[in-house]
Amino acid sequence: MANSNALANGLAGASAGIVAQIITYPLQTVNTRQQTERLDKKKKKPPPSSTLSQILQVLRIEGLGGLYSGLKPSLLGTAASQGVYYYFYQVFKNKAEAIAIARKLKGRGDGTVGMLSWLVVAAIAGTFNVLLTNPIWVLVTRMQTHTQAERNIIARKKLALLRDASESNSGGPTLQEQLAALDSLKPRPYGTLHAAHEVYKEAGIFGFWKGIIPTLIMVCNPSIQFMIYESSLKKLKARRSANKQSSNVTALEVFLLGALAKLGATVTTYPLLVVKSRLQAKQEIGENKSLRYSGTVDAIVKMLRHEGIPSFYKGMSTKIVQSVFAASLLFMVKEEVVKAYIVLGQRSKKYLPKLNT
Template identity: 65%
Template sequence: MSDALINGLSGAGGGIIAQLITYPLQTVNTRQQTDRDPKKAKRKLGTIEQMCQVVKNEGWERLYGGLTPSLVGTAASQGVYYYFYQIFRDKAEATARYRLKKGTGDGTVGMFSSLVVAAISGCVNVLLTNPIWVVVTRMQTHKKGLIEDKPTHNISSDDSVQIAAIEPPPYGTTNAVQEVYGEAGIRGFWKGVFPTLIMVSNPSIQFMLYETLLKKLKARRAEKGNTGVTALEVFLLGAVAKLGATVMTYPLLVVKSRLQAKQVTGGDKQHQYKDKQFVYASDAGTLDAILKMIRYEGLYGFYKGMSTKIVQSVLAAAVLFMIKEELVKWARLLLTSNVVSINKVKKPP
């Protein structure tokens, strides 16, 4: 099994576990990001308060709306990202070693090279998995309500007929897919891809910080004759790296969520994000969304739900890094032990 495949599978496994732990926070955060009411329109709810409100009004299951496609998306995203990251990383390391032989480097991958490797891996990941995240966003922002069961016969003013409210049919993955396709066809599944591609800088910054911090920690340990790094240390390094990346790129995340959420086709213009400069006038435009957010919500709109996102993303990233590194370590150990066992069997008496 190649090192790239080990890292890809380990990243997928770590991503799934991190997603299960932090998913309710992600659902609340997506709703906060797509809330288009001005700041003064209503009192701002805290994360825990909003979670309780969702449970009270819509049921606890709504905190896990879109969990199934999200797990698929997480496994696919982490698997694709780590697979291509390791491939490009290996090439960068080979290039660094070649330069060392030529006397033009120190044989290690620098910060800029790490950034480029992470960026290219992220672009491949975005282009392949964006449709999954469009569906997840729709399911997370869908709000469960009641449908009035109105009688079909005429009612006089004297009739005391009670209009009942019935539960709407469940909103699942198929509903979300049909909704997106009905709005914009196949191209609708790539809504928000432009800001998402720009957001590649988030994991790029994250991995650049992580690799740099990890490299420095190992170098410091090497001076004392110990190069090992504990799971807790990896957890903390992952948390710090994700915190820095999230603070820097959060506005792009809000814009992406706005574009991928269900668009309002009537009523207030401030809730409609369209850019007629594009070939397809029905597509929501990134520039139009940014301009309307600035006009109607101010800079505050770009940071809605940021505190929730910091908690969710930092916790998820820390868990992911810790579990991924442990899975990689155990996978390599298992493969090494198998090779040793096979060699012993093949060795002549």
Template identity: 60%
Template sequence: MSDALINGLAGAGGGIIAQTITFPLQTVNTRQQTERDERRNEGTIEQMYQVVKREGWNRLYGGLTPSLVGTAVSQGVYYYFYQIFRNRVEATALERKIRGIGDGSVGMLSSLAVAALAGCTNVLLTNPIWVVVTRMQTHTKKTQPGNAPTIDSEGAVLVKKEQLPFGTSNAIQEIYDEAGLWGFWKGVFPTLIMVSNPSIQFMLYETMLKKLKERRSLNKKSGVTITALEIFLLGALAKLGATVVTYPLLVVKSRLQAKQTTGGDKTRHYKGTLDAIMKMIHYEGLYGFYKGMNTKIVQSVLAAAILFMVKEEIVTVVRRVLVKESKHGGLKR
């Protein structure tokens, strides 16, 4: 099994676990990003409570199924291509070292470029999944009159209301009816720019990990082994730095992917990325670009930390198993 495939599968597994644990926070955050009503200033916990009260517990997990599929595909694609690009860059660096150029290590800019290329590949392939997820997260349950009205003790007619279902197929149909196939790539431009988020994240992560390993190698007593807790903390710090820098683009992307008003209120309808940015500046000010940022920091940092920790553990376990199998196979022969 290739190193790229191991990292791809490990990334997918870690992403699924992290996504499942933090999904309610993600749902609340997406609603905060797309909320235009300035009178509503509910905190994260309060908004979660209101969603449960008005729409039920299941709404906190609206879009979880396509999100898990998207996470598995996204993380798998990202880590797979990241490792392929990384291997090529490392091979080039070693060739340069042999020719007497450089020390054979991959520099910070090269690491950034590798992460960006993997991120762009990932975005172009998986954007339709995230449009569906955003639509399901921001959809509020609607009701329609039931078929069997009843009469109360005073003779008044009571009309039962039934909740209209809204699953993955409904979201896909709604998006297609609004904008055709292009609708599934709404928000792709700011998302491509947001490739800088994982690029910054992985650059910070690998830089901190490298320095920690170097420090450990100098201290022979402690060894070079990095614990799962240290990986968790490094992943959290890396994601925190990346999120603070790129959050405004995430808000713009969510606004474009959510269902938009097509009636008279033009402030709620965005023709594209630039139109969304200009209208948000005009009607909401800079604050509009940072709605729900506290929730996002908690959710993304926690998810990234879990993802890194689980991924590294999976990679370590798989490599150990493969090494044991190869040794046993060698002994048999």
């Protein structure tokens, strides 16, 4: 029964994750580009643009496909991540609840799982998820930031042409013609296999686990999220039971509790997310070697030195909107799918004996 419950939650989590991912993916694409854009604090910074203006800019230059670049591996990653996470989360949640009940029978505790236990359960499930699915998210980040990297490469070529403009150029195209040729260039097609080949060529098999250290540390994000969610849900049900009301919660209440939980987790762990994205993106996004990173510590040191503390919070407002909305949808859809699974299971038990007679 426990394994069936874990399987139901795994399938529900995967289904809910896909729905939330499709709806909020444009925000995720823009947010990844915001996180990975390198700006030297010694240079004049362009005025910040709103998330909406950035979405419109991508639509104008790259079309709708630009906002959904990397969607296919992202959907695979979401289904795998949510399925793996919720499966292991439910497995260890069942064990934690069994331990709590056993402790109550021995006269210790009230039979409920405490906050620390929720944190441990979520952290273990998150670790399994990260180790198994990190390669997919490396490819997604590459595909989301491919156009950004290509534009930076073209910009550097333009600067090189302008620096060499004083040299003799007889017999060849004029400077204006060369600049016009660069302006006419469009980003090359960049599919999943191309991204995978590029990652392997750059760093071998270990390239697919780039950013694994901050990602593992970020396991505390869902831990914090689920601690807030489960604790809030527990208090809500207890309050209703005390008032002799039904302990069932509505889809809207689950949505709001999910939003609150994700908001707290996102604000706490956002700097790690920025470091992870920068490590997984194509390093050509950096204008020079001082803005390219060889590892987690190198990224943190260079970000502090060249861009300052604000670089760790780039695009956080976009991420809050995207992640809170996605998490709220995920919790709401997941709970409804689990309810439907339970109802179908109860009906099948009711009608199967009749069919066998």
